[in-house]
Amino acid sequence: MQAEVPTSLVTQAQRLIDAGWFGRMDDILLDALRRFLDSHRDELMEDFIRQDMEWGLEGDGRREILAIFEQLPGQSSLYIKKSLLQEVIQSLRG
Structure with missing residues (x-):
C-alpha cells in the first residue's frame, strides 16, 4: 500500500x-x-446494510426476496406473501 x-x-x-x-x-x-x-465501524456497517437493502429492493434482489417468501410455510396465499413482502419493503424504506 x-x-x-x-x-x-x-x-x-x-x-x-x-x-x-x-x-x-x-x-x-x-x-x-x-x-x-x-x-467508524457503525458508519461502515450502516452503509453496507443500506447497500444491501437497496439491492434487495431492486431487480434480482426483489425477485429473490419474493422467492424466499413463496417458500414460507403456513401461508398458502401468494397474495398474503406479496402483501407481507410489500410491508417489509415499506418498513425498510422507512
Missing part, C-alpha cells in the same frame, strides 16, 4: 518511533488504520 503523507505527520510519527512508542513506521500506520476503522 502506498500513500502520500504530509511531512509534518511523518515528522510526528518519527518522533514517536524515536521515543520508543513504536518500533517502525509500519506499526504506526497499522495502528492508525485499525483505530480509524474501529471508530
Whole structure:
C-alpha cells in the first residue's frame, strides 16, 4: 500500500518511533488504520446494510426476496406473501 503523507505527520510519527512508542513506521500506520476503522465501524456497517437493502429492493434482489417468501410455510396465499413482502419493503424504506 502506498500513500502520500504530509511531512509534518511523518515528522510526528518519527518522533514517536524515536521515543520508543513504536518500533517502525509500519506499526504506526497499522495502528492508525485499525483505530480509524474501529471508530467508524457503525458508519461502515450502516452503509453496507443500506447497500444491501437497496439491492434487495431492486431487480434480482426483489425477485429473490419474493422467492424466499413463496417458500414460507403456513401461508398458502401468494397474495398474503406479496402483501407481507410489500410491508417489509415499506418498513425498510422507512
